Amino acid sequence: MATVVEIVVAALIVIGAFFLLVGSLGLAKLPDLMRRLHAPTKATTLGIGATLVASMIAFTAATGSLSVHELLIAVFLFLTAPVTAHMIAKAHMLRHPALQQQLPSPPGTGWATLAPAPVDPEAPRTGEMPPAP
Amino acid sequence: MRRLVPHPVLSVVIAVVWLALVNSAAPGHVLLAAVLGLAIPHYSNRYWPDQVVIRRPLRIVDYIAVVAWDILVSNVQVAWLVLFRSGPRLRSVLVTVPIDLPHPTAITVLTGTITMTPGTVSADVAADGRAVLVHCLDADDPDAVVHQIKDRYERRLKEIFA
């Protein structure tokens, strides 16, 4: 029984490390930033997911009580990885006018990154004091 | 009831996260989790003016299963592309996916799902929330990508949030 657990844990650790290495290899190897975004956001989440599942199984088997707090890191990373990728893509598009020329035009108003910020008369502008009541 | 528990889903999430953080389900920790789950939404109510309406909670399980499977497949696909096909041979394109989702939360979930699934990253959202700009790592047929996103994820999200 214990050996089955050991084999599963060892396999998950090696699979996780493999995907982390592939993700970082993609980051180093792919030719431009938009393509480089794909490798770390995907490969590293599965890599870390497999490592954390291995940790859960190892600690559950070692202590005899269910260990779930590794799931917290996994869930946090799965929620934040898309946000990070989205922010980097937005900033990249804003900084490269050549890329903006290649974008397909959206139906309706423009893309949110390139559109002027909506003017909210209630909100105080950056660096200005709100008007006295 | 509405005043006491303004955000039932948030309360449950806070309680579960607390129990996972202390890694124990002893009665004292359950009591503390319940107190935190009730107190934090109550005192931070001003920052959460909108309530998310979930019509069919059971469909979330179905959605998570579909997305988890796709994440697994996408990881293997991207690993394959990185190891054996990377370089100028990748046919990367930017495509516009028109969407029709009612709630900002639904759009957020959809863009997150697009980023985590096969060969696609959501790069931007239209200012009026009616389209997503998607970057595909390697796409033969951009229309197939649009069709897959609309059929696999948007249809399910419409059923959940509606």
Place this chain on the structure above:
Amino acid sequence: MIETACMIAIVAISAAALLNLYRLAAGPDVLDRVLALDTLVINAIALVVVAGIWFASPVYFEAGLLFAMVGFLSTVAFCKYLLRGNVIE
């Protein structure tokens, strides 16, 4: 057996971190460096978790969680700064 797997994993993750460092140094854009730092943080979390399994000690969990939070916040702050020119409006 688990120790062997941990050793292999630590070698692989260290190689991954070196590749991240290469991208961090090579750039060419500032956003490439932000992405490299973000990936470096993820590799560091994996290294901490693997060390936790190897030494069978649960105290490494907190380090991993804190790394995840600080890494995410710093990446978002960098991107916000590049998008808007400030971090807190």
